[in-house]
Amino acid sequence: MSEAGEKQQKTKTTIHLIRRAKVTRLYAWLIRLAAAFLGLLVCGIVIYGITGENPIDVFGGIFLGTFGSSRRLWVTVRETVTLLVIAVGLIPAFKMRFWNLGAEGQILVGGAVTAAVMIYLGPLLQDWLLWILAFVGAMIAGAVWGFIPAYFKAKFGTNESLFTLMMNYVAMQIVTFCVVLWENPKGSNHVGVINQGTKEGWLPSILGQEYLIDVILAAAVTAFVFWYLGRTKQGYELSVVGGSTNTARYAGISVGRVIVRTVVISGAICGLAGCMIVAGASHTISTSTGGGRGFTAIIVAWMSQFNPWAMALVSGFLCFMQQGSVQIASSYGLNENASDIITGILLFFLIGCEFFVRYRLEVTKVPIEEEGENR
Amino acid sequence: MNVIVMFIQQAIVQAITMLFGATGEIITEKSGNLNLGVPGIMYIGGISGLMGAFFYEKGSPSPSVAVGVFVSLLCCLAASALAGLLFTFLTVTLRANQNVVGLALTTFGTGFGNFFGGSISKLAGGVGQITVKTTASGFQARIPGLSNIPVIGTVLFGYGFLSYTAILLAIVCTYILKRTRVGLQLTAVGEDPATADAAGINVGRYKYAATVLGSMMAGLGGLYFIMEYLGGTWGNNGFGDRGWLAVALVILALWTPTHAIWGSILFGALYILYIYIPGLSRAAQELFRMAPYVVTIIVLVATSKRNRPEDQPPKSLGLSYFREDR
Numbered sequence: 179m180s181e182a183g184e185k186q187q188k189t190k191t192t193i194h195l196i197r198r199a200k201v202t203r204l205y206a207w208l209i210r211l212a213a214a215f216l217g218l219l220v221c222g223i224v225i226y227g228i229t230g231e232n233p234i235d236v237f238g239g240i241f242l243g244t245f246g247s248s249r250r251l252w253v254t255v256r257e258t259v260t261l262l263v264i265a266v267g268l269i270p271a272f273k274m275r276f277w278n279l280g281a282e283g284q285i286l287v288g289g290a291v292t293a294a295v296m297i298y299l300g301p302l303l304q305d306w307l308l309w310i311l312a313f314v315g316a317m318i319a320g321a322v323w324g325f326i327p328a329y330f331k332a333k334f335g336t337n338e339s340l341f342t343l344m345m346n347y348v349a350m351q352i353v354t355f356c357v358v359l360w361e362n363p364k365g366s367n368h369v370g371v372i373n374q375g376t377k378e379g380w381l382p383s384i385l386g387q388e389y390l391i392d393v394i395l396a397a398a399v400t401a402f403v404f405w406y407l408g409r410t411k412q413g414y415e416l417s418v419v420g421g422s423t424n425t426a427r428y429a430g431i432s433v434g435r436v437i438v439r440t441v442v443i444s445g446a447i448c449g450l451a452g453c454m455i456v457a458g459a460s461h462t463i464s465t466s467t468g469g470g471r472g473f474t475a476i477i478v479a480w481m482s483q484f485n486p487w488a489m490a491l492v493s494g495f496l497c498f499m500q501q502g503s504v505q506i507a508s509s510y511g512l513n514e515n516a517s518d519i520i521t522g523i524l525l526f527f528l529i530g531c532e533f534f535v536r537y538r539l540e541v542t543k544v545p546i547e548e549e550g551e552n553r
Numbered sequence: 554m555n556v557i558v559m560f561i562q563q564a565i566v567q568a569i570t571m572l573f574g575a576t577g578e579i580i581t582e583k584s585g586n587l588n589l590g591v592p593g594i595m596y597i598g599g600i601s602g603l604m605g606a607f608f609y610e611k612g613s614p615s616p617s618v619a620v621g622v623f624v625s626l627l628c629c630l631a632a633s634a635l636a637g638l639l640f641t642f643l644t645v646t647l648r649a650n651q652n653v654v655g656l657a658l659t660t661f662g663t664g665f666g667n668f669f670g671g672s673i674s675k676l677a678g679g680v681g682q683i684t685v686k687t688t689a690s691g692f693q694a695r696i697p698g699l700s701n702i703p704v705i706g707t708v709l710f711g712y713g714f715l716s717y718t719a720i721l722l723a724i725v726c727t728y729i730l731k732r733t734r735v736g737l738q739l740t741a742v743g744e745d746p747a748t749a750d751a752a753g754i755n756v757g758r759y760k761y762a763a764t765v766l767g768s769m770m771a772g773l774g775g776l777y778f779i780m781e782y783l784g785g786t787w788g789n790n791g792f793g794d795r796g797w798l799a800v801a802l803v804i805l806a807l808w809t810p811t812h813a814i815w816g817s818i819l820f821g822a823l824y825i826l827y828i829y830i831p832g833l834s835r836a837a838q839e840l841f842r843m844a845p846y847v848v849t850i851i852v853l854v855a856t857s858k859r860n861r862p863e864d865q866p867p868k869s870l871g872l873s874y875f876r877e878d879r
Contacts, residue, residue, distance in 0.1 A: 344801060345846075473660065518665075521660055529653055532647075532649060
């Protein structure tokens, strides 16, 4: 050591992780913005690599694809609020540290019940009665889909992420079964647009806007969930359970009951989202009714860290990119799966950047000790 | 008799993709990483192998079978290793949530596979569906002579080399997990990384190695499906739910790869059972295809109810390990 000190001390560069003591909101958003920008840059390179087109033009195309016409804009808004409802629905469960990966299945069963109401009761009942029945039915179906894994979690501690994941595929098979049952025309393996002529059970246009009802529903659900979490005893109980089950038990909270109750609410909201998709948007049912939204919403909910505005923003951004890339893909004759690649790349950047919000890297030079230490 | 032989052979054919995926996922989960990106990685591995073979066959005037097989294996393994590396980088180094990263990887991988599977031949200036007949013939080659024996030849020798690789891999992995120091240390990392760290085990290195190796196995599952099952072509969303079935199989196998061998054959059998049951309506067939998931749920509930310590998921499964958070 002394010898080394005399000549020139050998050093090595090491990188330290340091947890940021205090993260200002502005700083956190700057980092996220930078990550989104980097993600877009990489997407641009990928797009250039595939199409050979100027990425700026392509992004212009994406922009037109989402905002180009009032119709497209409303579709983007509809997709955004649907994703928002699902993400909001997941929040109570996540806050309780219950990994509800079953949103996709809860959407599907909710959608299936809605389709059943529209098909079987459509010709018999008034529209307003149909809507109520579809809402209630879809919420019950989603709630049941949440109840089953929650019950076993509460009773035996069954791993909920694997259980809810499996429930998705049970739901998918049920929907396939229903599709065969309801297919129209026979043998096509598609349900087709339900009640196309009569529009029975379709959610109504408000102020001439077909999808305004989705926005209103989403706002109502979001307001309800944040009221429930922040202002009610039950909301407080579930956050205690999420913090520590032992503390909750000590405080006299019945952990099992809270788990079941919370996941039932979570499932019901996802079921409602299924109703919004079937009665309000696609007017049909298939296994792709969920369209992976149940999974994307998990990412949205987790990334936004329970902040409703952040959730709306992230959903909006993802839907914007998705709608845009579908548009791009069709105008360049590529297949629409390009949008999943774009979404994936953006998600990786947005997920990765949270690390830089919480930690900073410090590059320092430390002296190397010649012998002894081997770490 | 013939029907039963066919049924068993077809069940095993269905099983291999899931077996690869499950063996890889068991190794990954033993390190405490729940990689929900497996379905996506299967797509990535499958399409990369297919693309490698496609460009080789397109570029070479007289493509040889051996080189084609080698190229596609190499591309598949490299791409799926990269996907696994991405997952581990985000979850271990950048400490992101595993469920979230895994689901994002599945979204990305599925899109990646379907996109290139659907448009690679167009991007390369050709028309129609992408096919690699020469390479696929290498994957589909049976052992000459043995495979012609009636019954036994069909059931035991009626498969390409990847099928035997999958079974061998499951056996070797079980041996490594249960009988070697590396395997026991890996288990220690998955059960309690803090204790393992204190015992001088490099937790990060184990997590990286296990997840990347696991991804490569899942990728091979994808390649098997594309090359041997589909015969070197691409079917959009062709994997169906096999990726998730592989994740389910891990539970059925109780985190032991050798159990996954019979488990995968059971799943394969359940997957195709509806074809062999006479008199089922199309709707009833769909309900039948629910069986693998229902079986998995029952196993999941039963193991958590019995609560035998050796049947439980690794304790730290799904949780990231930060040394300084202790």
